[in-house]
Amino acid sequence: MPAKKFAVDLCKQQLTFSAAHFITFAGSICERLHGHNYGVSCRIEGPLDVNRYVIDFIALRDQLQRISLRLDHHVLLPTLHPQIHVFHDQGPNEVIATFEKRRWVFPAEDCVLLPVSNTTAEEIASYFVDELLQSLGEHWRPEHTSLTVRIDENQGQWGECRWEA
Secondary structure: OOOOOOEEEEOOOOOEEEEEEOOEEOOOEEOOOEEEEEEEEEEEEOOOOOOOOOOOHHHHHHHHHHHHHHHOOEEEEEOOOOOEEEEEOOOOOEEEEEEOOEEEEEEHHHEEEEOOOOOOHHHHHHHHHHHHHHHOHHHOOOOOOEEEEEEEOOOOOEEEEEEEO
């Protein structure tokens, strides 16, 4: 008989954030600055623990909400993009981003600089995965076999990142 596998999925109305961004594609095309109302969902797979669950829903929800709130109502800028250059403190608490001949200046407090190469839904999902792996602490167990985060950027357009043990 095949072994049973367990997982938890979390997708709640409060796991949302609104943010502005722009991405590049096809090498030299850069979108206009625009925003989305993003949705976040998460799936963790692994065996049941002594409490008979994969992970505590509340601990997972709280960490996802903490990350979402950090991004909410900010401009998301990539710090690892080969052509988008982001400079912090280039004046009185400003962030400057450049792409070829384009230049944007933002108040630093309105920006979140993400360690990603482009602010696509997939890369934002990857950021969530990295943050969750660091922040779940005692709730994350070595027996967990996968962690998947999905970012909905436009009511049905999902980017996904899956970490596997």
